[in-house]
Amino acid sequence: xxxxxxxxxxxxxxxxxxxxxxxxxxxxxxxxxxxxxxxxxxxxxxxxxxxxxxxxxxxxxxxxxxxxxxxxxxxxxxxxxxxxxxxxxxxxxxxxxxxxxxxxxxxxxxxxxxxxxxxxxxxxxxxxxxxxxxxxxxxxxxxxxxxxxxxxxxxxxxxxxxxxxxxxxxxxxxxxxxxxxxxxxxxxxxxxxxxxxxxxxxxxxxxxxxxxxxxxxxxxxxxxxxxxxxxxxxxxxxxxxxxxxxxxxxxxxxxxxxxxxxxxxxxxx
Numbered sequence: 001x002x003x004x005x006x007x008x009x010x011x012x013x014x015x016x017x018x019x020x021x022x023x024x025x026x027x028x029x030x031x032x033x034x035x036x037x038x039x040x041x042x043x044x045x046x047x048x049x050x051x052x053x054x055x056x057x058x059x060x061x062x063x064x065x066x067x068x069x070x071x072x073x074x075x076x077x078x079x080x081x082x083x084x085x086x087x088x089x090x091x092x093x094x095x096x097x098x099x100x101x102x103x104x105x106x107x108x109x110x111x112x113x114x115x116x117x118x119x120x121x122x123x124x125x126x127x128x129x130x131x132x133x134x135x136x137x138x139x140x141x142x143x144x145x146x147x148x149x150x151x152x153x154x155x156x157x158x159x160x161x162x163x164x165x166x167x168x169x170x171x172x173x174x175x176x177x178x179x180x181x182x183x184x185x186x187x188x189x190x191x192x193x194x195x196x197x198x199x200x201x202x203x204x205x206x207x208x209x210x211x212x213x214x215x216x217x218x219x220x221x222x223x224x225x226x227x228x229x230x231x232x233x234x235x236x237x238x239x240x241x242x243x244x245x246x247x248x249x250x251x252x253x254x255x256x257x258x259x260x261x262x263x264x265x266x267x268x269x
Contacts, residue, residue, distance in 0.1 A: 066119050072242045076242055079239070083230060103215065105216065111137075113130075145175060148167050149171065166220060167217045181203055183199055184203040199269070208254045
């Protein structure tokens with residue numbers, strides 16, 4: 001009787017079990033989105049938005065204060081021009097008109113040219129701002145120095161009052177500031193003697209000091225007999241307040257620029 005044949009299994013033969021219910025492939029794992037991610041993103045966006053909003057508010061505040069300053073400058077210039085032109089441009093009247101036009105108008109506008117919050121020149125290029133700066137300060141320094149010189153000649157250079165002494169100081173600083181301005185204009189040619197940064201910083205300091213003392217002189221000018229005899233006491237107080245407001249608001253930009261230059265100098269040395 002023949003032996004029963006056993007099935008021969010080949011190692012190379014692949015077999016498939018169709019009846020098995022077990023799956024050999026690895027099951028897919030669900031992917032979960034971390035809950036913290038949206039929260040972190042929202043916090044960063046909120047912080048960035050708050051910083052941008054705060055910057056916009058500060059910029060709007062600077063624009064508002066600059067507009068207020070322009071109104072003060074305009075009122076002072078228009079009223080003094082009206083007062084001096086009505087009484088005649090001679091003697092003290094010419095002095096008052098020249099120093100007001102020179103220091104309170106031209107120089108005030110000139111020192112604010114590069115200020116980012118200046119609504120009048122904010123859209124101009126830096127080169128254009130520099131040109132306007134030189135023109136305004138040249139006109140302001142020339143008119144202011146001429147007005148102060150007229151009064152000093154009238155008094156024989158013997159100025160005893162606070163207004164007179166401050167005016168002479170402003171005159172000297174104005175001459176020095178204009179001279180340093182020429183040096184700053186040609187700073188690249190004299191850089192072997194003094195660095196352009198030091199030269200421009202010195203010029204900015206002299207110009208700012210001249211402007212501050214000139215506006216303080218204007219403040220004391222409202223206490224002189226010329227102004228008292230032509231205006232009431234309430235109006236004298238109003239002009240003093242407007243002059244001080246203009247001085248404070250006009251000084252913010254130059255002080256900010258001067259601080260930045262001093263900071264750069266300290267880093268270099």
